[in-house]
Amino acid sequence: xxxxxxxxxxxxxxxxxxxxxxxxxxxxxxxxxxxxxxxxxxxxxxxxxxxxxxxxxxxxxxxxxxxxxxxxxxxxxxxxxxxxxxxxxxxxxxxxxxxxxxxxxxxxxxxxxxxxxxxxxxxxxxxxxxxxx
Ligand SMILES: [Zn+2]
Numbered sequence: 001x002x003x004x005x006x007x008x009x010x011x012x013x014x015x016x017x018x019x020x021x022x023x024x025x026x027x028x029x030x031x032x033x034x035x036x037x038x039x040x041x042x043x044x045x046x047x048x049x050x051x052x053x054x055x056x057x058x059x060x061x062x063x064x065x066x067x068x069x070x071x072x073x074x075x076x077x078x079x080x081x082x083x084x085x086x087x088x089x090x091x092x093x094x095x096x097x098x099x100x101x102x103x104x105x106x107x108x109x110x111x112x113x114x115x116x117x118x119x120x121x122x123x124x125x126x127x128x129x130x131x132x133x
Pocket of ligand 1: 087
């Protein structure tokens with residue numbers, strides 16, 4: 001699945017690109033580059049350097065295979081969900097949840113027609129409530 005995705009985006013599916021892409025497709029918690037490195041290091045016969053992971057992630061972002069998201073200052077996370085969406089960050093656990101784009105897009109209409117919005121991203125911060133039994 002990962003190699004087909006890479007080929008459809010015009011990226012040569014080298015072993016490290018396939019492994020990193022598959023890791024991101026399987027993880028829904030928006031990992032950082034270090035978390036990607038930690039997550040894939042046992043999946044390849046040769047060890048990956050941090051630089052290789054960073055370079056590979058940059059290649060994947062440029063090709064539109066994954067998205068880079070910054071939800072906290074100075075920290076980039078990677079998301080295989082490339083459909084426009086927003087995020088909810090649980091400030092207690094750090095869990096990040098995707099929120100569909102359409103649910104929030106009506107907010108933009110409050111700005112009025114003189115604003116032509118080209119892009120936006122909203123991050124909600126809060127805590128997940130305990131499930132009621
Ligand atoms: Zn996301």
